[in-house]
Amino acid sequence: MKPYFLEDFGNPSSLHEPGDVASRALEKARRDVARFINAGEAKEIIFTSGATESNNLALIGYAMRNRKKGRHVIISEIEHISIHNIAKYLQKQGFEISKVPVDYTGKVRLEKLQERLREDTILISIQHANNEIGTIQPIREISNMAQEHGIAFHVDAVAAEGLVPIDVQAGGIDLLTLSSNDIYGPRGAGALYIKQGVRVNPIIIGGGQERGLRSGTEDIASIVGFGKAARVIMERMPEEPSRLEKLRDYLIDNILSHIPKAYLNGHPTDRLPNNAHFRFDWIEGESILVNLKTLGVAVSTGSACSSKTLQASHTLISLGLLHEEAHGSLEVTLGRWTTREEIDAFLEILPGVISRLRSLSPLTKMEELKE
Amino acid sequence: MKPYFLEDFGNPSSLHEPGDVASRALEKARRDVARFINAGEAKEIIFTSGATESNNLALIGYAMRNRKKGRHVIISEIEHISIHNIAKYLQKQGFEISKVPVDYTGKVRLEKLQERLREDTILISIQHANNEIGTIQPIREISNMAQEHGIAFHVDAVAAEGLVPIDVQAGGIDLLTLSSNDIYGPRGAGALYIKQGVRVNPIIIGGGQERGLRSGTEDIASIVGFGKAARVIMERMPEEPSRLEKLRDYLIDNILSHIPKAYLNGHPTDRLPNNAHFRFDWIEGESILVNLKTLGVAVSTGSACSSKTLQASHTLISLGLLHEEAHGSLEVTLGRWTTREEIDAFLEILPGVISRLRSLSPLTKMEELKE
Numbered sequence: 174m175k176p177y178f179l180e181d182f183g184n185p186s187s188l189h190e191p192g193d194v195a196s197r198a199l200e201k202a203r204r205d206v207a208r209f210i211n212a213g214e215a216k217e218i219i220f221t222s223g224a225t226e227s228n229n230l231a232l233i234g235y236a237m238r239n240r241k242k243g244r245h246v247i248i249s250e251i252e253h254i255s256i257h258n259i260a261k262y263l264q265k266q267g268f269e270i271s272k273v274p275v276d277y278t279g280k281v282r283l284e285k286l287q288e289r290l291r292e293d294t295i296l297i298s299i300q301h302a303n304n305e306i307g308t309i310q311p312i313r314e315i316s317n318m319a320q321e322h323g324i325a326f327h328v329d330a331v332a333a334e335g336l337v338p339i340d341v342q343a344g345g346i347d348l349l350t351l352s353s354n355d356i357y358g359p360r361g362a363g364a365l366y367i368k369q370g371v372r373v374n375p376i377i378i379g380g381g382q383e384r385g386l387r388s389g390t391e392d393i394a395s396i397v398g399f400g401k402a403a404r405v406i407m408e409r410m411p412e413e414p415s416r417l418e419k420l421r422d423y424l425i426d427n428i429l430s431h432i433p434k435a436y437l438n439g440h441p442t443d444r445l446p447n448n449a450h451f452r453f454d455w456i457e458g459e460s461i462l463v464n465l466k467t468l469g470v471a472v473s474t475g476s477a478c479s480s481k482t483l484q485a486s487h488t489l490i491s492l493g494l495l496h497e498e499a500h501g502s503l504e505v506t507l508g509r510w511t512t513r514e515e516i517d518a519f520l521e522i523l524p525g526v527i528s529r530l531r532s533l534s535p536l537t538k539m540e541e542l543k544e
Numbered sequence: 545m546k547p548y549f550l551e552d553f554g555n556p557s558s559l560h561e562p563g564d565v566a567s568r569a570l571e572k573a574r575r576d577v578a579r580f581i582n583a584g585e586a587k588e589i590i591f592t593s594g595a596t597e598s599n600n601l602a603l604i605g606y607a608m609r610n611r612k613k614g615r616h617v618i619i620s621e622i623e624h625i626s627i628h629n630i631a632k633y634l635q636k637q638g639f640e641i642s643k644v645p646v647d648y649t650g651k652v653r654l655e656k657l658q659e660r661l662r663e664d665t666i667l668i669s670i671q672h673a674n675n676e677i678g679t680i681q682p683i684r685e686i687s688n689m690a691q692e693h694g695i696a697f698h699v700d701a702v703a704a705e706g707l708v709p710i711d712v713q714a715g716g717i718d719l720l721t722l723s724s725n726d727i728y729g730p731r732g733a734g735a736l737y738i739k740q741g742v743r744v745n746p747i748i749i750g751g752g753q754e755r756g757l758r759s760g761t762e763d764i765a766s767i768v769g770f771g772k773a774a775r776v777i778m779e780r781m782p783e784e785p786s787r788l789e790k791l792r793d794y795l796i797d798n799i800l801s802h803i804p805k806a807y808l809n810g811h812p813t814d815r816l817p818n819n820a821h822f823r824f825d826w827i828e829g830e831s832i833l834v835n836l837k838t839l840g841v842a843v844s845t846g847s848a849c850s851s852k853t854l855q856a857s858h859t860l861i862s863l864g865l866l867h868e869e870a871h872g873s874l875e876v877t878l879g880r881w882t883t884r885e886e887i888d889a890f891l892e893i894l895p896g897v898i899s900r901l902r903s904l905s906p907l908t909k910m911e912e913l914k915e
Contacts, residue, residue, distance in 0.1 A: 178730060222593030222732065225750035225760030233749075255750030255759060262749050354761070359549060361593065361732035361763030376747060378604075378633050379596035379626030388626060389596030390725070392732030395766070 174359065174401070177394035195393045202400025206364050209403040210330070210349060211340040214369060219383045220396050223363040224331045224352035225255045226376075230365050230387070231327045231348040232259045234373030235296055236268055239325070243293030244268045249281050249310075250491040251303055253329055257487070273299075277493055278440040279308030286318060296325045301333035305488045305504055306439030307448025309337060316345030325371060331355050335406040336414055336445045347371045353395065357509060358402030362395035409509075417507050418446035420516055424505065425449050427520050432527055438489065438502060452494070452502040453527055455536040461503050464526045470519060497536070545730065545772070548765035566764045573771025577735050580774040581701070581720060582711040585740060590754045591767050594734040595702045595723035596626045597747075601736050601758065602698045602719040603630045605744030606667055607639055610696070614664030615639045620652050620681075621862040622674055624700055628858070644670075648864055649811035650679030657689060667696045672704035676859045676875055677810030678819025680708060687716030696742060702726050706777040707785055707816045718742045724766065728880060729773030733766035780880075788878050789817035791887055795876065796820050798891050803898055809860065809873055823865070823873040824898055826907040832874050835897045841890060868907070 177198065200215065207215040221227045236246060248260055250272045260270045271289040273281050281299060297319050302309045312328060319326040327348035330339050335356040341349055348371065353362035367373060367386070379388025406413075428435055434454035453461070465471075489499035505519075531537045548569065571586065578586040592598045607617060619631055621643045631641040642660040644652050652670060668690050673680045683699060690697040698719035701710050706727040712720050719742065724733035738744060738757070750759030777784075799806055805825035824832070836842075860870035876890075902908045 222597070222763070223760045226593070226748050228750065229748050253750075254752075258749045258752070258759070359763075359765065360761060361766050377597050377600050378629045379599065379624075381625075381629070388629070389594045390731060392593070392730075392766070394730065395732050395763070 174394045174398040177397050195391070198393055198397050199391055202396045202403075205400035205403045206351065207366075209334075209339070209407055210351070210366060211342055212366055213342060216384065217366055217369055219365045219367055219386045220391060220399075221363045221365060221387055222361060222392070224329070224350050224355070225363075227350040227352070227363045227365040228253070228255045228329060229259055229376050230373060231350060232256065232263065232296065232298055233376055234386075235325060235327070235348060235371070236263055237266070238372050238374040239295050240268075243291075243295040245271065245291050245294040247271045247273060247286065247289050247294060247297045249273045249275060249299050251275050251279060251306075251308075251488040252298065252300055253304055253331070254487075256298055256300075256329060275308075275491055278443075279303055279306050279438075279488070279492055280440060280443070281310050281315065283311065283314055283318070286315065290318065290322055290324070294322065294324050296327060298327040298329065301328050301330040301339065302337065302445050303439070303488060304332035305486055306450045306492070307332070307445035308440045309333065309443045309445065312344045312346070319347075320345055332445065335410075336417070336447055338410065341366055341368070348373075353399035353402055356402045356406045359395045359398040361392055362399040364399070413509065414446040417511075420507055420511060420513060421446055421449050423513070424507075424516050424520070428523065431520070432524050435527075438492065438494070447507040449505045449507075450502065451505070452498050453531075454498075454501060455534045455540060456527065456530045457500050457534075458502050459500070460530050461526060464530065465522070468522055468526075470522065545765045545769040548768050566762070569764055569768050570762055573767045573774075576771040576774045577722065578737075580705075580710070580778055581722070581737060582713055583737055584713060587755065588737055588740055590736045590738055590757045591762060591770075592734045592736060592758055593732060593763070595700070595721050595726070596734075598721040598723070598734045598736040599624070599626045599700060600630055600747050601744060602721060603627065603634065603667065603669060604747055605757075606696060606698070606719060606742070607634050608637070609743050609745040610666050611639075614662075614666040616642065616662050616665040618642045618644060618657065618660050618665060618668045620644045620646060620670050622646050622650060622677075622679075622859040623669065623671055624675055624702070625858075627669055627671075627700060646679075646862055649814075650674055650677050650809075650859070650863055651811060651814070652681050652686065654682065654685055654689070657686065661689065661693055661695070665693065665695050667698060669698040669700065672699050672701040672710065673708065673816050674810070674859060675703035676857055677821045677863070678703070678816035679811045680704065680814045680816065683715045683717070690718075691716055703816065706781075707788070707818055709781065712737055712739070719744075724770035724773055727773045727777045730766045730769040732763055733770040735770070784880065785817045788882075791878055791882060791884060792817055792820050794884070795878075795887050795891070799894065802891070803895050806898075809863065809865070818878040820876045820878075821873065822876070823869050824902075825869075825872060826905050826911060827898065827901045828871050828905075829873050830871070831901050832897060835901065836893070839893055839897075841893065 203215045203218045206218050212218060221230060244267055246263060246268055248256055264270055273286045273289060275281055299310055299315055301312060316326045325347045328346050329350045331350060331352050334351055347368045349366040351364045354360045375386045377388050382388050382391060425437055428451055436452050438450040438452055485496050485499035489502055574589045575586045577589050583589060592601060615638060617634060617639055619627055635641055644657045644660060646652055670681055670686055672683060687697045696718040699717050700721045702721060702723050705722055718739045720737040722735045725731045746757045748759050753759050753762060796808055799822055807823050809821040809823055856867050856870035860873055
């Protein structure tokens, strides 16, 4: 990225020399990102400022462009907060939104999806994998349903990218959201895959960059970083997910066997290799988090991507968890630099934190009285 | 910016430790940008991905939020292409757009603006200075008119920022667009100043970042770079514009006195200190550009911010220039690193390029036959 900050800061849309350098870098990144998801053509990739914008372009852009075909859109109950809020916006614009429930493991219930299909359904938006509990969705089964009824299919692949193989052609996907920072690239870059022939309206209007679908001078440095991150992750795909999976299973097995009243949220096997999501009876996730923070460990509870609220995660509630169960949950994600030693250190600390918190919890006392 | 790429990549909306560091950096940048334009409060600054997005948020966001008050919006004929295209979009949404003409120097004709004010006018959008010809607009006179009629006033300050003092309070400005890269900051960051009490709808919907007005995980590195660029430019404001102005006048005087049939486009005095914009009879700006490019000089013709078209600039046509005059125009902008020596080198090269091109031009021959 560095040269694009320091030297080659041309505008890819202008005629003069630095512009040509920027333009070539932009198109190289586009090819890399296309290859990462096996897009048929590089021009099917539209660069945006990030995943949230891509989701807006996909849902609002597609719905507004195709509203004459119908005004019904289907999402799942456990989509990312941005999809839920975009759906609310579409409702205000006269669209009807149906939400498909998930089962206790977080899998979209296909028979419920089937029931919600209507004559005027124009779009289904389902995430590739869940950003909180890591459950992976049956993308091909959903796209078969969509294709059978001539409905466009959008996939938010932000949580899944780099962790499970993504193939827009084999997956039968029409629109797919990617972010750069979720594959260790810089922030400030994302992409929307738009299958050739699928039409969307732009949501940011201006000088006509990105085939008129996303105006604004391109943030070349971030896009170059995104392309590079895609190349690096492709090289690592043969080994990294299975390395993470082993560590994850080691972590899960240890926690479930050494901490009483600890449970795994999400799917036991169809889950992201970097995701472990627990709940512990009688305590608050926030207290665990604050305690771990003083010990130097960063984990999540609630939903990291929305603003600083202490509301129970809509995803966990959709699984059928009680509010207190959702609040007692803890998400642990592993990364490229996570080692077995770090997991061992975490496993040293966690049981003590849990049992100390339980000894202070009024819920524990109530349970003890019951027993 | 570097630490925010390499270390502190927390999410400002999440509860864990790196998030706090990111959050502090974000708010520091917000204060710096607020100070740069003398905003009353830091929270009046909303960070976006860049100027085009800020213009979208200002015009679409304000118009959609306030459409019950009226559906008439006024812009000038020489606004940036993004404003023109956003205006077209608003027309499709049922708004009426009036365009105020400019005089031969590029100044908005205030009496024409007055004539266009209506009962249902809700918004006036005029740039602080023009991005092509550098003409500076009478911002305070326009805001007086707007305030008298209870109309919101948006200013696209992208071309002016860092070159003329910007004061949203003294200027009576309700909404103001800034970009980072136009003050030597990184791309991928921009801001919209939204005066307290002014209401806009978001155009990117999601997790509720930026007070719900711009969702998406913040691009901390770029925003930190933007804040730093604002601080640096504030330090330089006492000297840099007058340094540029001297160089610009030296360049203009030399070209007008040494090249026959050369003219200055734009205003003779109320122009950006870094902007010189010429036209040369009988030749194409593109040919000058291509010739200069082979000699290592980057200049602009047409409009650098829109896509690679060879259409005549709408700004130059609005001044009253003929198409061939617009095509014979050349924009020279000076920057922080432009030296007197470079201008001398340019002045060495340019007359030769112009006279060589003229000797090849069919227009020259036609003119010679006339004489």
